[in-house]
Amino acid sequence: MKLTDAQIERYSRQLILPNIGGKGQEKILNAKVLVIGAGGLGSPASLYLASAGVGKIGIVDSDKVEVNNLQRQIVHSTSTVGKPKVDSAKERLNAINPEIEIVPFNLRLTSANIMDIIKDYDIVVDGSDNFPTRFLVNDACVLAKKPLSHGGIFRFDGQAITILPGESACYRCLFPEPPPPGLVPSCQEAGILGVVAGIIGTIQANEVLKYILKTGDLLTGRLLVFNALDSSFRQVKVPKDPNCPVCGKNPTVTELIDYEQFCQVKPRSAAGGSDG
Amino acid sequence: MSDAVPNEVLNLENIACPNNFVRTKLKLEEMETGQTLEVILDDGEPIRNVPRAVKEEGHEILKAEKIDNKWKILIKKI
Numbered sequence: 208m209k210l211t212d213a214q215i216e217r218y219s220r221q222l223i224l225p226n227i228g229g230k231g232q233e234k235i236l237n238a239k240v241l242v243i244g245a246g247g248l249g250s251p252a253s254l255y256l257a258s259a260g261v262g263k264i265g266i267v268d269s270d271k272v273e274v275n276n277l278q279r280q281i282v283h284s285t286s287t288v289g290k291p292k293v294d295s296a297k298e299r300l301n302a303i304n305p306e307i308e309i310v311p312f313n314l315r316l317t318s319a320n321i322m323d324i325i326k327d328y329d330i331v332v333d334g335s336d337n338f339p340t341r342f343l344v345n346d347a348c349v350l351a352k353k354p355l356s357h358g359g360i361f362r363f364d365g366q367a368i369t370i371l372p373g374e375s376a377c378y379r380c381l382f383p384e385p386p387p388p389g390l391v392p393s394c395q396e397a398g399i400l401g402v403v404a405g406i407i408g409t410i411q412a413n414e415v416l417k418y419i420l421k422t423g424d425l426l427t428g429r430l431l432v433f434n435a436l437d438s439s440f441r442q443v444k445v446p447k448d449p450n451c452p453v454c455g456k457n458p459t460v461t462e463l464i465d466y467e468q469f470c471q472v473k474p475r476s477a478a479g480g481s482d483g
Numbered sequence: 484m485s486d487a488v489p490n491e492v493l494n495l496e497n498i499a500c501p502n503n504f505v506r507t508k509l510k511l512e513e514m515e516t517g518q519t520l521e522v523i524l525d526d527g528e529p530i531r532n533v534p535r536a537v538k539e540e541g542h543e544i545l546k547a548e549k550i551d552n553k554w555k556i557l558i559k560k561i
Contacts, residue, residue: 210509215502
């Protein structure tokens with residue numbers, strides 16, 4: 208594969224980098240990345256991946272763009288309010304980079320469809336906003352041995368970790384089970400600063416690019432924790448848990464689980480309690 | 484240093500920085516270690532920047548000669 212003049216022009220500022228060059232750019236152009244959620248994390252992640260030239264980007268989301276998304280979900284626009292998020296994202300990403308393939312999945316991931324969707328991709332970016340999806344994605348990636356970049360955001364805090372199944376700690380090594388319904392307020396209730404999503408989603412894009420390029424050190428075995436109020440980054444070591452329910456020695460999770468969508472079934476009174 | 488015919492030649496007249504370096508770098512990537520590349524560069528920024536960047540990537544500049552207001556440099560791929 209030889210880069211065209213147009214590609215040399217488009218990617219010149221990263222072709223210059225010692226770790227990329229023409230061979231690295233070819234790896235990026237041939238890469239296939241699945242982004243789960245076209246929201247606060249998926250927006251910056253997909254924007255940077257598309258800009259860098261990732262050849263195929265799948266995007267999964269079942270929602271439509273709402274005005275209240277635009278404060279942080281920067282892949283969407285006022286003009287795409289009401290459209291499916293995956294179509295809005297595709298429009299914007301292809302406007303930046305028309306030569307890459309964007310594959311929209313306008314659906315909610317379940318135990319029945321996730322394996323079939325992730326199988327075509329090299330690495331998965333989890334930008335989901337709820338625990339059932341987060342655990343489903345982790346378990347599916349572990350079972351399919353698919354690399355995964357996890358990102359999570361909450362108010363002024365964010366976290367990220369990269370998971371190489373079998374090699375490094377997975378999400379369940381950190382959190383063995385989802386919290387009970389109602390214990391943790393969702394983003395919708397707790398609020399989120401847009402830049403926190405931007406920073407964490409961008410870190411996820413960086414992890415994906417390093418994975419594709421086989422360069423640098425991935426954020427494996429360590430959780431990166433960001434706080435926007437004191438502008439601090441901390442790293443917490445996360446060893447692989449031998450008793451992890453899904454990637455441990457004697458796993459109890461051997462098939463995918465559809466946890467209850469408890470954000471939506473939570474009684475209104477509870478939602479209004481501490482965070483309303 | 485030899486006056487032998489270079490393995491490859493790249494004319495980068497009127498190609499601005501940093502694209503002249505990008506093209507030099509991509510050409511060098513395709514070549515074998517030890518081969519030589521002759522590059523024609525404009526005077527000014529290009530001749531100040533490209534040889535330096537090529538050296539930073541670990542290659543060797545064998546020769547740089549000024550011909551009228553152009554430069555001809557010979558690079559050895561390391």
